[in-house]
Amino acid sequence: MPAALFPLFVDLRDRPILVVGGGAVAWRKVTALVDAGALVRVGAPALEPRLAQLAAQGRITHLRGPFEPAWLDGVWLATAATDDPAVNRAVADAGAARRVWVNAVDDVAACSAHVPARIERGPLQIAISSGGGAPMLARHLRERLETQLDDGLGALAALLSRERQRVRARLPDLAARRRFFDAVLAGPVPDLLRSGAALTAQRAFDRTLNDAADAAGETAARGRVALVGAGPGDAGLLTLRALRLLNEADVILHDRLVSDDVLALARRDAERIGVGKQAGGAHTPQSAIHALMIEHALAGKRVVRLKGGDGFVFGRGGEELEALRAHGIDYEVVPGITAALACGAYAGIPLTHRDHAQSVRLVTAHCRDSDDALDWAALAQDRQTLAFYMGVAGLDRVRDRLLAHGRGADTPFALVENGSRPDQRVVVGTLQELPDLAAAHGVQSPALLVVGEVAALATSLHWFGAAPLGPAALPDAMTADAVAAPDAALAEAA
Known part of the structure; x- marks a missing residue:
């Protein structure tokens, strides 16, 4: 994979620039450099007529003869524009030895600098580069943008x-x-x-x-806070309103699960503060998040509280709005696609299906005031879909509680890891196998657990990423005995 290029606009006024080559390609390079105010030196045995005219007018300097490395002495930039690959490579090598940036025409490997396709509207310039690998694509995009950007x-x-x-x-x-x-x-x-x-x-x-x-x-302007749902990770699922707020934000307080692709859409100079929570790891108290929102808003900043999924589904969005209202701070809420919807869709799992499930329950196993405040008897009923927002902690406990309250051991489940992201994985099986299959496949957070008949549809309806993993994909050492149904734990769970 080619190295990532760093885009840069440079001031070439009154700076010596070398172009090696005297033909039509060199002419195109020279005219752009002259327009930029550069002091252009053109090295070649002979010049095509238009270049010869520029030299006669004193607008460029002609270095007559075959390429000599000494031509690079004192220049800021060089372009190798001959029809001889060996000469172009010699220019590139001599430039590298002198720490001079070199653009070698049609030789990506020899380039230390690339000249992009450009769109100019007065002092406004838009540059498009493919790193030299797909110049026709860059030109195509330039042509499209030329028609869309008015004078x-x-x-x-x-x-x-x-x-x-x-x-x-x-x-x-x-x-x-x-x-x-x-x-x-x-x-x-x-x-x-x-x-x-x-x-x-x-x-x-x-x-x-x-x-x-x-x-x-x-008076100093009073800031405001936008509670923005970032969705499951795929930046393409961000709402237009969320995108606009990210580009207007002075400060972004973001959760750990907000993807890098989403953060990349934010304004470059916005202050970014990670306020993530992770079980057993770094943890930002909710009170500290409230304090940060209030502090920056009272300082007149536009704050985006960026939350993975949707802030009003197990995201403590309500608590954060209560804190803002208590301090008289204006706010707005932009919903995001919550994990259950996104993971179900990207795994090919319809959360409702008239043949299998007429209701959906969104559940978190991390309760605020009790280790077990859930109505397990209601959760264990048939013909419903359970979506557990819990990562991978406590899967054995969920399995045991559901089985103890009457849910069938053969009830399908699906664990969706990194839903909607390029590294998404889906593990499927039956409820009795749940913790063992998760451990065997090394499922990590973030992951969403779907329990119910619809989970089995992931096998036939999957469309994104790799096919679901199940017992058949277990290592050879994992035998049927290793995923046997639980025993005495069921009685304890009841």
Whole structure:
């Protein structure tokens, strides 16, 4: 797998740049470099007519003859643009020896720098790179974006750049500036510039700035908190409202189970604070989470409390809203796809089915005030689906309690580990085998347990990831005796 590239825009004005090659490919590279203000040196035995004209006009310097490593002395960047792979590789090797970035045309392995496909709207530039591996894809995306991004963006970028220092002077507080720019971009200014009404757009910009400065001068803006459900892990399942809030947030308080893919969608400069809870490991008390939300909101920050799944399904969302309301802090709630729905869907398990289950129970085995406050007799009834939010702790206890209260030993179960994520695994079997199969397959948290007839459908309806694992996939050392039904534990559980 190729190394990840770091995107970077560089200022080439008045800096010596070398292009090796004198043909049509070199011409394309040279024109872009000249437009960027670089001092371009072109090394080649001869130049094609357009390059020769630039040299005659004094706009480029021609280094005549075959490539010499000394040409790289003192340059900031080099491009190997000949039709001879050996020459291009020689340029790359000489550049590496001198710590000069080299772009070698059509030779990805020789490149230490890549030139992206670009879209330009005034001072605004959008660069697209495939790391040199799929240039046609980059060009295709550029062509699509060219039709979608109007010329008004250039005027908007120019306006924001021109007014940057004035905005900083009027709004020294970073949070206030962010709110101001959000208001400008969501207001009439972009549409006015798009239609060519530059003077009216400037007036609208000035009014918005004056309003923001007046508000900041009267009182420090009061922050707010958004309780956002991050879903099960697949970033594609995030709601549009959640995505917008992540891009507006000043502070993100996130759970341990929030995936890296979801966090990658958040604003880059937002402060991120992990407040995860893990059985037997690092633990952030709920009171500390309340204190963090309140502290940052009272400081005028826009806070996103980002919770795995949905904050109102075993996520203590209600407790957090009570704490915010007690301190007079504004809040909103954005639901997420809870684990039972996501894991069921991605494992091919319909939680209800008219032939098998007419109800669903969402259960947590981690009770607040008691080790066993669950109505096991009700949970053990047939023709219902049980979804246990409990990871993999206490599976033997769940098995024993259900069997002791009358649930059949042959009742299907499915354990969905890392539901909706690329490393999702599903383990299926019967209730009596539950803890042994989980141990044999090394199931780890996060995992959701589904118990009921519908769990058996995972075998025939699975569509995401690998096929479910069951007793047939056990190691050879695991015999039928090792997954036998429990014995005296049933009587104790009753």
